[in-house]
Amino acid sequence: MKLFIVLLLFGLYSGVSAEEGDRLPNKCEVCKFLTVELQEALERTGRSKEVLEVGEVLDTGKRRRKIKYNTSETRLTEAVDNICEGILQYSVHAERPGSLRYAKGTSQTMTTLKNLVGKGVKVDLGMPYELWDEPSAEVTDMKKQCETMLEQYEDVVEDWYFHHQDQRLENFLCEKHILKTSEQECLKEVWKGDMGTKGGAEQEEKTHDAGEL
Secondary structure (H helix, E strand, O other): OHHHHHHHHHHHHHHHHHHHOOOOOOHHHHHHHHHHHHHHHHHOOOOOOOEEEEOOOOOOOOOOEEEEHHHOHHHHHHHHOOHHHHHHHEEEOOOOOHHHHEEEOOOHHHHHHHHHHHOOOOOOOOOOHHHOOOOOHHHHHHHHHHHHHHHHOHHHHHHHHHHOOOOOHHHHHHHHHHOOHHHOHHHHOEEOOOOOOOOHHHOOOEEOOHHHO
């Protein structure tokens, strides 16, 4: 019976992977998670009351200019720095559809397989156990695409930061500047909670937020 369970779970795990590809993330997914990571990085510093002094004190006696950190270019630069490294914290949750397959934390399938290993059941995924938690090829590719996209649209991000923060970053960057209308499908996908978990299917629909998964 134990062997049958392992084979069934492995078939589910590998079957979903085969059906989806080991597919590379599309442009919509890359933009979506780039904005999630950048928005979260900015929110962590948004309430700072720090004041920065900029400029040099000249012989004329001109004083250095003071600006608020939370509206400064310094805050944006620090948020953007290594922002795509955060993508490597994601895992592929093969049991979820579309862009929702990318989320932080261990997938239900992988958690089940690890629990079986912990009980002494032999599970073979075609890779050493110590590599199970390493970023997948999909996630690594998303990180690379994120870096390229950020470099290409740096001016757009700066324009949003200084002039358009009344708009959601996802809408301003992805919908208005990067994606064609036909490429925006993943932006409509919402997280409803894991189906099959207590209360999961009854949760209120909301925009996918990787930080809480």
